[in-house]
Each structure stands twice: as structure tokens, then as C-alpha cells.
Amino acid sequence: MSRLMGLYAQHLSAETPQAYGNEADYDAALAHVAELVCEADAIVVGIGSGMSSACGYDHYHPIPEFDQGGSLERFRRxxxxxxxxxxxxxxxxxxxxRWAFTTAYIDxxxxxxxxxxxxxxxxxxxxRDYFVLTTNVDGQVRRxxxxxxxxLFQGDFAFLQCSQPCCDELWPADRxxxxxxxxxxxxxxxxxxELLPRCPRCGWLMAPWVRDEGFLEGEAWxxxxxxxxxFVEDALLGSARVLFLExxxxxxxxxxxxxxxxxxxARHDNAFLIRINVGKTAEPRHLGERSLTVCADIADAMGRLCTMLGMAEEGEL
Ligand SMILES: [Zn+2]
Known part of the structure; x- marks a missing residue:
């Protein structure tokens, strides 16, 4: 087991995930989040699939929008x-x-x-001064x-690479x-x-630039x-307050x-961790008072945060 995996196993507390019992507790937690966001000198954001799911883009369950056009239905049949x-x-x-589905999926x-x-x-x-690291490959962070x-740690479906890969090049998928x-x-x-995408250099089939066996960790990556x-090194060494936002x-x-x-x-006293996740309440214990987990739907939490910070009236964003 790696050192990091060991941390993961050892330091999760055993609480059962549950949403906030009342609005006041929920709003108090979000008010704390808003305060930490405002006070931070640098914010390191990590975005996982739950963020896209909160926007209706759940790639692990049937998607009505995709299905309505008939695209998923014909492939399901x-x-x-x-x-x-x-x-x-x-x-x-x-x-x-394979490329028929992949094409519809990318589109x-x-x-x-x-x-x-x-x-x-x-x-x-x-x-603010921020950086976004994501494991998502759906183009939402890029756009x-x-x-x-x-x-874009796992790549992005908007680009294709040689499947070998024979070269360090990415091509826009839309063409x-x-x-x-x-x-x-x-x-x-x-x-x-004759329309299958082929590498202009070697003629092999191309593949979406997303994490897989032959994923190209080339110059773009x-x-x-x-x-x-x-960004992270400068933030941790040069900033008074660094917020990590999962x-x-x-x-x-x-x-x-x-x-x-x-x-x-854990290793920097000037850092604080916030997690917003619909399925997690357990705190990483070794972070002590320097972590806050908000068990909530991200779409709802983001909306409330924007309202708290006076950023936009409902419906503007
Ligand atoms: Zn090639």
C-alpha cells in the first residue's frame, strides 16, 4: 500500500454520511465556506465527476437529454x-x-x-488567484x-491522439x-x-485523448x-492562506x-480543506480543525454560496 493510500485508509472517521438535519446548520456550514473563500490568498480546486452530475451530466446513469435525441436509444437497442x-x-x-458511438458521445x-x-x-x-485540477474528461472545466x-489530468474528449501513440500531437476531435x-x-x-479517424503521421486509428492504456502524457499534459x-508550490510557500476545495x-x-x-x-499549517460532496460527511481526522466537509448537492450549495456572496440574483448565472 502506498503512503497516500495508507493515509486514506487510516484517517477517515467512521461517521455515516447524512445530509444536514436543518436549513440553519446547512447555511451555517456554507457561511463558513464563503468566509474561507473570501479570506483565501490562493484556492486550489479539485473537481470530480460529482460536479458534472450536479449539472445533469451523469455519465454513469441514463441521461435523459442524450436519450431524447434518440442517440442513446439506438445504441442501446x-x-x-x-x-x-x-x-x-x-x-x-x-x-x-465503436466510432459511431464515440462520435455521438463526443458530440x-x-x-x-x-x-x-x-x-x-x-x-x-x-x-481570485486559483487553479483547477480535474479528473473529468467532458470538457466542462476546459470551457x-x-x-x-x-x-486536465485524464485528458479531454474534445481532442484525439494517435492510438500508438507515434507522436506527441493532439488534434481537435470536431473535424x-x-x-x-x-x-x-x-x-x-x-x-x-473511410471516415474512421486516422493518425496523419502513421495511419493508425486515432483515439480520444482520455486516460487509457496508450494515453498521451505529452507536452500538453x-x-x-x-x-x-x-501554482501549488507558490501558494503553499508564499501565501498566508491556501484553500483546497474538493x-x-x-x-x-x-x-x-x-x-x-x-x-x-496536513503538511502546511497555512492550508485548509473544504469538501462539498453529496455522499460524504466523514472528515479526514488527521487534518483536525483544518477541514470542513459539506454534505450537499453541489448545484444547490453553489447557488447558495453565490447568493451569500452577493454575486448574482437567482437565474443570472
Ligand atoms: Zn500515429
């Missing part, structure tokens, strides 16, 4: 899966069938508006925040997706073989890593956001 992740990891008989994500909670968070952070302030969508029409579940490391981070990949955040907060 053809292959039997029930949600987007099933569809992405399905073992298709042909590359033409769905790129056509989806930036979720309200993302827009509210962006407004909340706009005048809500400037590149200079993000690291390949649109012709495949047009050729497939509204009912197709296979794309013409390393640049994000450098930005993050510089939003909707689940338990699938704790070594990317959760455990490093806890570790950094």
Missing part, C-alpha cells in the same frame, strides 16, 4: 448498454461501430452547455476556466466527428470505414502538470485529487 460509460467501454465488433458533450454550477464557480473564482488555470455524424444520420450505429505544480470527488481515483490535497493540507 444495438448493443444493450444503459449509460454513457457502458457505451464507451463496450467491446464493439468493429471500429466502425453530446461538446453540444452540452457549460453547467450552471461550473458557471457559478467560475464567477466565484474570477477575481468554464482559462487553460492557464487548469490541468473528424462532424463528417462521421453527417454520414451516420440520426439512426446509424456504424460509420463508413506536461504543461498542465507544470502549471499546477508551480468538489464532487468520488472514490475511483483518490490518488489524483483527494489524497494529495489531504497530504498537502
Amino acid at each position: 444495438a448493443h444493450g448498454f444503459e449509460n454513457l460509460m457502458d457505451g464507451y467501454y463496450h467491446l464493439y465488433a468493429t471500429n466502425e461501430e 453530446y458533450m461538446e453540444s452540452a452547455p457549460v453547467g450552471r454550477a461550473y458557471r457559478q464557480l467560475s464567477a466565484l473564482l474570477a477575481e 468554464a476556466f482559462p487553460d492557464a488555470r487548469t490541468w 473528424y466527428v462532424k463528417p462521421m455524424l453527417d454520414a451516420m444520420g440520426g439512426e446509424g450505429v456504424s460509420v463508413p470505414p 506536461r504543461a498542465g502538470k507544470r502549471r499546477y505544480e508551480v 468538489l464532487g470527488v468520488g472514490g475511483m481515483t483518490p490518488s489524483i485529487i483527494e489524497l494529495p490535497f489531504w497530504d498537502m493540507v
Whole structure:
């Protein structure tokens, strides 16, 4: 077991997750969050799948918006899966069938508006010094925040890479997706073989730039890593108060956001951890008074925070 995994196992308290018993306790917790956000000199944000789920983009359960257009239904009829992740990891008989679903999936994500909670968070952070690390690959973070302030740790479906990969290059997915969508029409579940995206350098099939066996941790990924490391180091060593803000981070990949955040907060007295998560109330005990977990729906919590901070009237963001 790694040192970080050991921390994870040892320091979670055993409380049972439960939402706030009353509005006053909930608002008091959010008022504390608002105060910490306002007082922070630097904010390091970690965003997991719960943030997109709170915006209606849940890739692990059937998505009505995707289904209404018939896109999911036709793939479900053809292959039997029930949600987007099933569809992405399905073992298709042909590359033409795999790219038919992948194309529809990418188009769905790129056509989806930036979720309200993302827009509210962006407004909340706009005048502050912040950085966003995310494990999400749905493009929401990329479209809500400037590149200079993000690291897309697991990649992003809006880009394609060589599946070998033979080279350190990324290509915008839309130039390949649109012709495949047009050729497939509204009912197709296979794309013409001549439209399959192929690497311009070696001719191998391309793949979405998302974490997988051949994921390209090339210059684009390393640049994000450098930005993050510089920001965090400068913040921890040069700022009076650093806030680590975990939003909707689940338990699938704790070594990317959760455990490093806890570790950094544990080792720096000027750091504080806030977690907003609909499924977590247990505090990391070793952080003592320097952590606050708000067990709540992120969409609701972000809305209340914006109201508390006088950022926008209801409906403006
Ligand atoms: Zn190649």
C-alpha cells in the first residue's frame, strides 16, 4: 500500500454520511465556506465527476437529454448498454461501430452547455488567484476556466491522439466527428470505414485523448502538470492562506485529487480543506480543525454560496 493510500485508509472517521438535519446548520456550514473563500490568498480546486452530475451530466446513469435525441436509444437497442460509460467501454465488433458511438458521445458533450454550477464557480473564482485540477474528461472545466488555470489530468474528449501513440500531437476531435455524424444520420450505429479517424503521421486509428492504456502524457499534459505544480508550490510557500476545495470527488481515483490535497493540507499549517460532496460527511481526522466537509448537492450549495456572496440574483448565472 502506498503512503497516500495508507493515509486514506487510516484517517477517515467512521461517521455515516447524512445530509444536514436543518436549513440553519446547512447555511451555517456554507457561511463558513464563503468566509474561507473570501479570506483565501490562493484556492486550489479539485473537481470530480460529482460536479458534472450536479449539472445533469451523469455519465454513469441514463441521461435523459442524450436519450431524447434518440442517440442513446439506438445504441442501446444495438448493443444493450444503459449509460454513457457502458457505451464507451463496450467491446464493439468493429471500429466502425465503436466510432459511431464515440462520435455521438463526443458530440453530446461538446453540444452540452457549460453547467450552471461550473458557471457559478467560475464567477466565484474570477477575481481570485486559483487553479483547477480535474479528473473529468467532458470538457466542462476546459470551457468554464482559462487553460492557464487548469490541468486536465485524464485528458479531454474534445481532442484525439494517435492510438500508438507515434507522436506527441493532439488534434481537435470536431473535424473528424462532424463528417462521421453527417454520414451516420440520426439512426446509424456504424460509420463508413473511410471516415474512421486516422493518425496523419502513421495511419493508425486515432483515439480520444482520455486516460487509457496508450494515453498521451505529452507536452500538453506536461504543461498542465507544470502549471499546477508551480501554482501549488507558490501558494503553499508564499501565501498566508491556501484553500483546497474538493468538489464532487468520488472514490475511483483518490490518488489524483483527494489524497494529495489531504497530504498537502496536513503538511502546511497555512492550508485548509473544504469538501462539498453529496455522499460524504466523514472528515479526514488527521487534518483536525483544518477541514470542513459539506454534505450537499453541489448545484444547490453553489447557488447558495453565490447568493451569500452577493454575486448574482437567482437565474443570472
Ligand atoms: Zn500515429
